[in-house]
Amino acid sequence: MREIIEPFRIKSVEPIRFTTVEERRRILEEAHFNPFLIHADDILIDLLTDSGTSAMSAQQWGAMMVGDESYAGSKSYFRFEQTVQDITGLRHIIPVHQGRAAERLLFSLIGGPDKHIPNNNHFDTTRANIEYSGATADDLVIDEATNLDSTHPFKGNLDDKKLKAYIEEHSPNRIPAIMLTVTNNAGGGQPVSMANIRQVSQIAREFGIPFFLDACRFAENAYFIKLREPGYEHRTPREIAQEMFSYCDGATMSAKKDAFGNIGGFLALNDDSLAERARNLLILTEGFLTYGGLAGRDLEALAVGLEEVLDEHYLEYRLACTRYLGDKMNEAGIAIVQPPGGHAVYLDAKRFYPHIPPHQYPGQRLVVELFAVGGIRSVEIGSVMFGKRDPETGLESPAKNELVRLALPRRVYTQSHVNYVAEVIREAHAHRDAATGFRITKQPQFLRHFTAHFEPLPN
Secondary structure: OOOOOOOOOOOOOOOOOOOOHHHHHHHHHHOOOOHHHOOHHHOOEEOOOOOOOOOOOHHHHHHHOOOOOOOOOOHHHHHHHHHHHHHHOOOEEEEEOOHHHHHHHHHHHHOOOOOEEEEOOOOHHHHHHHHHOOOEEEEOEOHHHHOOOOOOOOOOOEOHHHHHHHHHHHOHHHOOOEEEEOOEOOOOOEOOOHHHHHHHHHHHHHOOOOEEEEOOOHHHHHHHHHHHOOOOOOOOHHHHHHHHHHOOOEEEEEOOOOOOOOOOEEEEEOOHHHHHHHHHHHHHHOOOOOOOOOOHHHHHHHHHHHHHOOOHHHHHHHHHHHHHHHHHHHHHOOOEOOOOOOOEEEEEHHHHOOOOOHHHOHHHHHHHHHHHHHOEEOEEEOHHHHOEEOOOOOOEEOOOOOEEEEEOOOOOOOHHHHHHHHHHHHHHHHOHHHOOOEEEEEOOOOOHHHOOEEEEOOO
């Protein structure tokens, strides 16, 4: 088989700033050891997120030039609406400025005290918006997902037996929605099979519960299905995506992922009454129905991006990038979530630093070290992000896993950049025994990982 190459030519470049170890250690101190608080200009390789960080194509830039900035009835909205409807088959397409705004609209309307919303794994903003409404967010991913070394092809699947037991425990009238995140970001970027999507949909219909997809990486999930699920090898990614959406009643999407957008998202619904209520709230909080907090040029770029992301050559290249970095880690004996996900490689910080206990945040130590050693920014997905803190006692229950996500922006970095990332990780691994943990000195009530302050513990 020939080498998988980038299915594009590089037409414009942006310089990156090189810093010394001494400079980076000073930068970390000034940022209170939180990579979110580091100025982007001080980052060499930015793997903090794949959200809004992709490179747009010439076609997207061209489309932006014809964006219609009319306040109401913009033709750019109708192009965007038609594109989303063609892919999802859902009737009501409500634009928002990013995915968490779609979550806020949805859970403001269906959430609330004594409500319970299951998912394979809720990611951070989804969980926070559910909990902010007063509802409870629960994870029902299959047991294979808890084994980081398992090579199960669809570790993002939601466990159907757990779901039925969950419905029986809480009763359908207290469960306003069942969600499924594709791909499963909090679980290592792992895909969900079509059989599982179909099965969850059937259970939802059996109990009369609406079924939603968190669809920000729907195209990557569709390509995993093509590669791994029997019967789909000759289907196009677009056809697979259309079948995925055919089983749901609605979807939230951050278009900053699989639409190559720097901003944007949508809430898609079939329920006429819920859509009307969501649009009324949209006008109050985001903007008019046909722009929803976005410029017309953004809607044009997203419409093009949603078509481009389903190109099979692109998806083959996209999954090859993460697999390549994952293979580098395997060769070095560095533990990761297996198999590599669609958008990111997840390092197992618990095994990277076995001497640092969860309450001292080994994942935070690892993200700090990657920046200190090589200027790489990543993100902790462990007890900083998902630890449960008792508001009365201050005691904390750790997360199930202590991971560090290396999220690859779409169409941004080359193979040599990835080789450099692997070298830096190996160097940090070689000096792991001397590393100490952290304690939190300042934190907000919600989504603390974005703005918390840390200080290193002494040796």
